[in-house]
Amino acid sequence: MNSIISQIPQIHNGESNLFFVMAGPCVIEGESMALRIAEHLVGVTDRLGLPFIFKGSYRKANRSRIDSFSGIGDEKALKVLRKVSETFGIPTVTDFHSAEEAAMAAEYVDVLQVPAFLCRQTDILVAAAKTGKVVNIKKGQFLAPESMVHAVKKVYDSGNDKVLITDRGTMFGYYDLVVDYRGIPVMQATAPVVLDITHSLQQPNQSSGVTGGKPALIETVARAGVAVGVDGLFMETHFDPANAKSDGANMLSLDRVEALLERLVRIKKAIL
Numbered sequence: 001m002n003s004i005i006s007q008i009p010q011i012h013n014g015e016s017n018l019f020f021v022m023a024g025p026c027v028i029e030g031e032s033m034a035l036r037i038a039e040h041l042v043g044v045t046d047r048l049g050l051p052f053i054f055k056g057s058y059r060k061a062n063r064s065r066i067d068s069f070s071g072i073g074d075e076k077a078l079k080v081l082r083k084v085s086e087t088f089g090i091p092t093v094t095d096f097h098s099a100e101e102a103a104m105a106a107e108y109v110d111v112l113q114v115p116a117f118l119c120r121q122t123d124i125l126v127a128a129a130k131t132g133k134v135v136n137i138k139k140g141q142f143l144a145p146e147s148m149v150h151a152v153k154k155v156y157d158s159g160n161d162k163v164l165i166t167d168r169g170t171m172f173g174y175y176d177l178v179v180d181y182r183g184i185p186v187m188q189a190t191a192p193v194v195l196d197i198t199h200s201l202q203q204p205n206q207s208s209g210v211t212g213g214k215p216a217l218i219e220t221v222a223r224a225g226v227a228v229g230v231d232g233l234f235m236e237t238h239f240d241p242a243n244a245k246s247d248g249a250n251m252l253s254l255d256r257v258e259a260l261l262e263r264l265v266r267i268k269k270a271i272l
Helices: 005-012 031-048 074-088 099-106 122-130 145-156 183-188 215-228 254-271
Strands: 020-024 052-055 092-095 111-114 134-138 163-167 193-196 232-238
Touching: 020 031, 031 052, 031 074, 031 232, 031 254, 052 074, 074 092, 074 099, 092 134, 099 111, 099 122, 111 122, 122 134, 122 145, 134 145, 145 163, 145 183, 163 183, 183 193, 183 215, 193 215, 215 232, 215 254, 232 254
Parallel strands: 020 052, 020 232, 052 092, 092 111, 111 134, 134 163, 163 193, 193 232
Antiparallel strands: none
């Protein structure tokens, strides 16, 4: 199993120069697609020496419209995530949506992700902490970086020191997000920081009820994040973003991941 999970506290304590990757589809659409994406990502990250965590949502609870695709069924999707982990010997991450779901999801994955809109919910944070899993808290689009210390402290105070913060941008007007890179070192004083280079380029709240995005700027956001010194990168990717069942508008096409990571590794080496 990829050792990145056990190294989360060391990253926070400045004992590691790891640049790790959390990547995968927005939502699990089926077993074959998940295995196909995971196999490609494992090959790329292994070649580049980058620790890797496969991500995929077992259900998308936060959808703009009631007819939006939300998943193939919780247990079925979670079993797919377990299959990915067992097949490739890698850790997995998924988001969950209520305190009651934490224990269920923890049976299948290594990292529990608290969605940005729920990052202030004490019962959710405590439930995640008590599973003993790594807890990845996405920074709310509505929160200042300094405010994330309180979310992290709830997990720490619940007896779990394996915490990540993921920045996915801050609301800028009604339909846009912007990444404030000044917030990365601020949050790193509390926990390792991951930069979500795809959701940060969403254009949410569209009148159509379908989220837009600016995927052409993914590399721009990623380069800046690596130069600033983020501990990890989070991205959603799919072999056919145009037909992905969720968030295709801001995904990175799977065939572009390797070249991007190669360039980012060169930047990382230059600043070490």
